[in-house]
Amino acid sequence: MAEPILKVENLKKYFPLKRGLLASLRGEPERFVHAVDGVNFEIYKQQVFALVGESGCGKSTTGRLIVKLLEPTDGKIYLEGQDVTEVRTKEEVLAYRRKVQMIFQDPFASLNPRFRIFDVLEEPLLIHGIGETRAEREELIYKALEMVKVTPPEDYVSRFPHMLSGGQRQRVAIARALILNPTFIVADEPVSMLDVSIRAEILELMKDLKDRMGVTYLYITHDLSTARYFADWIAVMYLGRIVEMGPAKRIIDNPLHPYTRALLAAVPEPKPERRNVIKELPIRGEVPSAVEIPPGCRFHPRCIYAQKGLCDVEQPKLVEYEHNHWAECHLVGKF
């Protein structure tokens, strides 16, 4: 098999908690939020790899580590074989960002309200020194807008973001990411703020760009239905770790991990006959704090199958149970 475009090895990110004066005088140990706690995955060319989980599971932090908006506490990230954690100087980071771009959740906040659409799209070109003359840059900007179907571009370049609809803004944000012709795009909840009909439009657009331009995506979402539709692979995260990973359809049709099952049971579906059925979710309690991670399997306090003496003591490993289908649970196949 070909080399992966992106490879993440044992990635960790701990955020230190502020200690009060009293606590530091008492010499209490520093405490950390274990946002990402040992994550491994590989993404191949032209794949869409979805990171799915609830808020606080570390999916966005993983995305930010990959674009180098954050530096990892430990672990490695390789892009096309190059060790990203070694990328340090300004020039190196610049060259890296040209290959890896990000699309943010909120198109109302991610575009500078004082910039015209032309300026929004020219900025990355100027930063990366692409296009010698304004005319050259203009051509690239028009091409990018056409690619994301904000047409005709000449009608839009001199508008400000507030003059566009939510869907158009998100398309401009996508154009800004694409204009540098990146190999890899981190899309952090790109459709969760949008209306249903626009959501479909943006997903279709991203899918189309994947096919036409060979873009590879890390798709960060809490929504398993769009993940099934858009992604080839799904990795489910819980409290900073991947608990299950595999081809999208397999994860949804044959989930191995109890957490994945609970998440799937929680997804609402447009089937009105379900309205009179109250289906209890196979999960207990609420997500614990990422500061004090439960011992053993971190999911055990919420797991309805947890076994005393095993799950609360020993941390399970991510094991390949079927070809390409991984899960981190002691009890796979036993419940």
Next chain:
Amino acid sequence: MAKTVLEVKNLKMYYFTNKGVVKAVDDVSFDLKKGEVMGLAGESGCGKSSLGFTLLGMPTPPGKIVDGSIKVDGREIVGLPDDVLRKEVRWEKISMIFQGAMNALNPVFTVGYQMTEPLIYHKGMKQEEALDRAQKYLELVGLDPEVVYRYPHELSGGMKQRVIIAMALLMEPSVVIADEPTTALDVVVQAQIINLMKRLKKELGLSMIFITHDLSILAEISDKVAIMYAGKIVEIGDSEKIYYEPAHPYTQKLLAAIPRLHEDVEKLEFIPGQPPNLINPPKGCRFHPRCPYAMDVCREQEPELKEIDKDHYAACWLL
């Protein structure tokens, strides 16, 4: 036959802004029976939240009810003076779970204080009696009654949302309006809140209007569904009819835009363009500029809601 708890006829609520009159709710009629949940769906800006506020007799300024009637338990509330509305209708007869209300809990007062305040001032209850009532309702929504002594920051998002639901039920209203009650919540918590609402519907015979843009969530709870577009109800009927035999092209397109969890969808459909400006809505059918089937008549004349099947109405010239 169940009793009708809410009857809305030809309701019009316009916003009188500097730029012109925004027809946010334009000739809306429906009724709600006891124990029934009606879902209200549409894209942002279609007027669904405006309608929710209007039903409480408090359109957001500069909005005004221009015409029409709202009857709660048979009593006309349009035209009632503000103090009567406040004392006798709001919360007593019709209450609302506001969008994002869980973030509006006052951080410096206990949950119990915030829950009992209206009971003490409105109903003249003694503090102990009111606290008892609050605890009873907290239990009903699946919380420990001890939560009355807690401050909002001690509660998780799901717990806060339960408190908000308990508050809406406290005065035993005939109708509850829930505006996007699960939007800011995680999937698992969202499913738990929906389960709670299903249980309340079953156990208390709760009548509810559930407003959301998410047709998947709506299907989980609604007995009937109204689809709004540009200030008007374009289709209304039993849930099965709306989801499995949608008649209006707008409803059909909305449903085709939802990715399904257990089905392969080759290509999602989307509706080109965007909802119209409600100061100057298009002539004829308001959906015609985005409708793939638009004909000449659609551009000229506005279609009326007509019954196409038993209790299933749609406003479209194609039918």
